[in-house]
Amino acid sequence: MEEINEILFSNNPPLLIIILITTLIILFSTISFLKKQNKKQSNKNRAATFPLPPGPWKLPIIGNIHQSSSALIHRRFAELSQHYGPVMHLQLGETSNVVLSSPESASEFLKTHDQNFAIRPYMPSGSIICYGGRDIVFSSEGDYWRRMKRICTTELLSKKRVTSLRFIREEEADKLVQLIGRESAAGGGGAAVNLSRLLFAVSNTMTSRTAFGKVRELEESFLPVMHRILQTLGGFSIGDLFPSNRFLRLISGTERELNKLHQEIDVIIQGIVDEHLSRRRRRETEHHDIAEAAEEDDNDEDLVDVLLASTNNHLEAKAIIMIIHYALQDMFLAGGETSPVTVAWAMSELMRNPEKMEKAQREARQLFDRKGGVVDESCLDELHYLKSVIKETLRMHPAVPLSIPREGVEAVVINGYRIPTKTRVIVNYWAIGRDPSYWTQPDEFMPERFLDSSVDYKGFDFQLIPFGAGRRLCPGINYGIAVVSLLLANLIYHFDWKLPNQLKPQDLDMFKNLGVSASRKNDLYLNPIPYHAP
Numbered sequence: 001m002e003e004i005n006e007i008l009f010s011n012n013p014p015l016l017i018i019i020l021i022t023t024l025i026i027l028f029s030t031i032s033f034l035k036k037q038n039k040k041q042s043n044k045n046r047a048a049t050f051p052l053p054p055g056p057w058k059l060p061i062i063g064n065i066h067q068s069s070s071a072l073i074h075r076r077f078a079e080l081s082q083h084y085g086p087v088m089h090l091q092l093g094e095t096s097n098v099v100l101s102s103p104e105s106a107s108e109f110l111k112t113h114d115q116n117f118a119i120r121p122y123m124p125s126g127s128i129i130c131y132g133g134r135d136i137v138f139s140s141e142g143d144y145w146r147r148m149k150r151i152c153t154t155e156l157l158s159k160k161r162v163t164s165l166r167f168i169r170e171e172e173a174d175k176l177v178q179l180i181g182r183e184s185a186a187g188g189g190g191a192a193v194n195l196s197r198l199l200f201a202v203s204n205t206m207t208s209r210t211a212f213g214k215v216r217e218l219e220e221s222f223l224p225v226m227h228r229i230l231q232t233l234g235g236f237s238i239g240d241l242f243p244s245n246r247f248l249r250l251i252s253g254t255e256r257e258l259n260k261l262h263q264e265i266d267v268i269i270q271g272i273v274d275e276h277l278s279r280r281r282r283r284e285t286e287h288h289d290i291a292e293a294a295e296e297d298d299n300d301e302d303l304v305d306v307l308l309a310s311t312n313n314h315l316e317a318k319a320i321i322m323i324i325h326y327a328l329q330d331m332f333l334a335g336g337e338t339s340p341v342t343v344a345w346a347m348s349e350l351m352r353n354p355e356k357m358e359k360a361q362r363e364a365r366q367l368f369d370r371k372g373g374v375v376d377e378s379c380l381d382e383l384h385y386l387k388s389v390i391k392e393t394l395r396m397h398p399a400v401p402l403s404i405p406r407e408g409v410e411a412v413v414i415n416g417y418r419i420p421t422k423t424r425v426i427v428n429y430w431a432i433g434r435d436p437s438y439w440t441q442p443d444e445f446m447p448e449r450f451l452d453s454s455v456d457y458k459g460f461d462f463q464l465i466p467f468g469a470g471r472r473l474c475p476g477i478n479y480g481i482a483v484v485s486l487l488l489a490n491l492i493y494h495f496d497w498k499l500p501n502q503l504k505p506q507d508l509d510m511f512k513n514l515g516v517s518a519s520r521k522n523d524l525y526l527n528p529i530p531y532h533a534p
């Protein structure tokens with residue numbers, strides 16, 4: 001006893017302090033753990049007292065698939081929720097879904113319960129195509145996803161990085177203007193050009209140069225495979241609605257097709273990585289010095305180089321190379337179509353509203369005439385009307401009209417309804433942008449509504465969330481907006497546009513096609529008339 005006292009009190013006072021601190025830590029952790037458990041239990045009990053969200057009647061096995069099947073599923077969901085409310089339950093095959101269609105319910109979901117719903121449910125198509133769901137779009141929340149997303153937002157798609165690669169976008173936008181002029185002239189002066197096709201091509205060229213420095217691979221193999229992948233990933237395929245039923249995927253042939261597409265894209269990406277690695281090794285041996293080689297790399301650095309340069313450790317390099325696979329695939333899956341689709345919708349709305357087109361052109365021409373007719377990114381911020389045109393386009397035609405489903409870890413209450421664990425929650429961004437309690441004349445294209453408004457699309461104003469919100473907010477927002485703004489500014493500055501075949505503005509069709517993104521159903525053909533600065 002004396003010995004113990006001696007150790008504790010006389011010879012070694014810090015030991016007593018250590019014991020005290022350890023006891024306190026254990027005590028506090030236990031209290032906080034019990035409190036959390038208590039809170040969880042009382043949340044569970046509280047949630048249990050609320051009703052489940054209403055929804056249409058269901059058939060055995062298929063549930064509500066027959067009421068939801070439509071090429072424009074976001075529209076169908078919006079129609080149903082007018083009847084059943086902004087928090088609506090749909091049983092789609094095996095999956096229990098809740099669709100949210102109002103800014104209030106989206107805010108409760110994406111702000112209050114964001115963490116609870118950070119997980120993606122298992123979707124076989126995303127999982128097979130995207131490396132077992134190890135990319136950002138399909139991966140579940142957790143340390144791995146957080147690291148991946150941080151790399152994406154801070155290294156690859158940060159505002160600084162996007163600005164530093166601005167020259168690529170400017171060069172490609174300039175080439176597009178030349179090409180439109182040439183195509184139109186070749187067709188006999190003022191002939192119609194397929195703007196949808198040209199926009200898709202230029203946007204993907206910009207992305208491929210930004211991501212891996214070249215366009216050759218893209219033209220030959222990457223784009224056609226990506227295009228086929230985009231058609232298969234919608235989240236509502238039979239395979240995704242019956243995720244546990246592998247037999248269904250096997251007899252329908254979807255699993256074989258998905259595996260084939262995945263292998264094709266993986267081989268292409270591996271080729272791109274190998275080429276970058278051997279270029280790096282060549283430079284290192286030439287310079288005998290990694291720092292010197294890196295300095296030279298800086299001169300024509302693309303995003304693959306940025307990631308490869310982030311480590312010199314061989315084991316880490318392996319992981320980084322896998323991350324490059326996921327990041328490249330995501331950039332094209334999530335970013336390949338969304339920007340050109342948005343520009344095509346903006347141009348369609350401006351063609352249907354000639355006085356708004358004139359206003360946008362006047363603003364752009366006043367600015368760029370003073371700059372000698374060079375349309376670059378340095379002063380796009382001054383185009384207030386154009387920025388409103390983009391916001392209004394994203395409100396009416398969000399390129400991603402439905403969120404990718406998320407799944408809750410705990411049962412919660414949203415808008416007075418219980419959302420049980422394992423329910424898939426989907427936000428209808430399209431319906432929210434047209435909610436009449438927030439938007440007057442929601443089906444009218446009125447960019448003016450944004451001129452004196454602070455409402456923005458960055459994920460804080462829940463009536464306008466075309467890029468999502470919360471921890472799953474789109475990481476490509478800076479890059480996407482940069483591409484859309486520059487392309488649109490070039491199109492309206494350099495050309496006056498006419499509808500072909502004496503079509504009247506109000507007769508231009510606005511039908512949508514839904515894959516992963518909501519593009520125009522029919523390509524947009526327009527007649528360009530070159531504008532010459534006075």
Ligand code: HEM
Binds near residue numbers: 342
């Ligand atoms: C106008 C252009 C774009 C629009 C409207 C858009 C829209 C969106 C939306 C709504 C989401 C969230 C989906 C959800 O709620 O689950 C999203 C996620 C995502 N976007 Fe975009 N996007 C655009 C451009 C881009 C670009 C250019 C890239 C990459 C280069 C990109 C990469 C991603 C990724 C990786 C995710 C998944 C984020 C996560 O799950 O954590 N997007 N995008």
